[in-house]
Amino acid sequence: MKASVILAHPYEKSFNHAIFYTAVDCLKKAGVLVFAHDLYAEGFDPVMTVDELGKDPTEDPLVAQYARELTDSDLLVFVHPNWWGQPPAILKGYIDRVIRPPYAYDFDENAQGAPATGKLTGKTGIVFNTSNTPEERENNYFHDPLEYLWGRCVFGFCGMEEGFTRRMFRVVADSTEEIREGWLEEVGLIIERVLEGS
Numbered sequence: 001m002k003a004s005v006i007l008a009h010p011y012e013k014s015f016n017h018a019i020f021y022t023a024v025d026c027l028k029k030a031g032v033l034v035f036a037h038d039l040y041a042e043g044f045d046p047v048m049t050v051d052e053l054g055k056d057p058t059e060d061p062l063v064a065q066y067a068r069e070l071t072d073s074d075l076l077v078f079v080h081p082n083w084w085g086q087p088p089a090i091l092k093g094y095i096d097r098v099i100r101p102p103y104a105y106d107f108d109e110n111a112q113g114a115p116a117t118g119k120l121t122g123k124t125g126i127v128f129n130t131s132n133t134p135e136e137r138e139n140n141y142f143h144d145p146l147e148y149l150w151g152r153c154v155f156g157f158c159g160m161e162e163g164f165t166r167r168m169f170r171v172v173a174d175s176t177e178e179i180r181e182g183w184l185e186e187v188g189l190i191i192e193r194v195l196e197g198s
């Protein structure tokens, strides 16, 4: 089994980094081949180029590597904070530049108007998020846009309607060290559960 684990957070002592390291560690201990990427540390450029608007393969070697690993992975793990109900811009750029034709989906040129054909079918997705909004306000006022973004717009669109797990850890600003340790244990348990089911 292979897994891509993608982190979008600029501060190396963030709780998101702790989630990322825990996830990578659990996967490696379970014998999974892990492609782990800290997008900020790797200097990923999130700005899509005009050449990438079509379906030609990218000429950016880092994007090509991420895309190769994404399509090669059975498990796709994304770790990021909730920033304005969205992923940080660097991860939005990863979605734009990597989760695109010809890698993650394609259009049938002979069937105009037909929905795209997802090319990530059969893979499993896990998203770990953090936020500072209580659950009740997130669900009832903001309507949890990240659930829709990942579940429908990204994974669903690319053929992964099933096999998607998301966990939002909150409220990080009010959390104690003990609570955060418990959350990291949960990261391990979620990964174990997903690996058992695959």
Ligand SMILES: Cc1cc2nc3c(=O)[nH]c(=O)nc-3n(C[C@H](O)[C@H](O)[C@H](O)COP(=O)(O)O)c2cc1C
Residues within 6 Å of the ligand: 009, 014, 015, 016, 017, 081, 082, 083, 084, 085, 086, 129, 130, 131, 132, 133, 172, 173
């Ligand atoms: C630019 C920016 C936007 C943010 N927007 C939100 C938001 O919309 N909702 C929310 O609950 N928290 C928001 N936050 C707070 C972060 O989600 C929070 O700091 C983070 O999840 C904590 O995890 P960390 O310690 O790993 O950074 C925002 C933080 C920043 C820097």
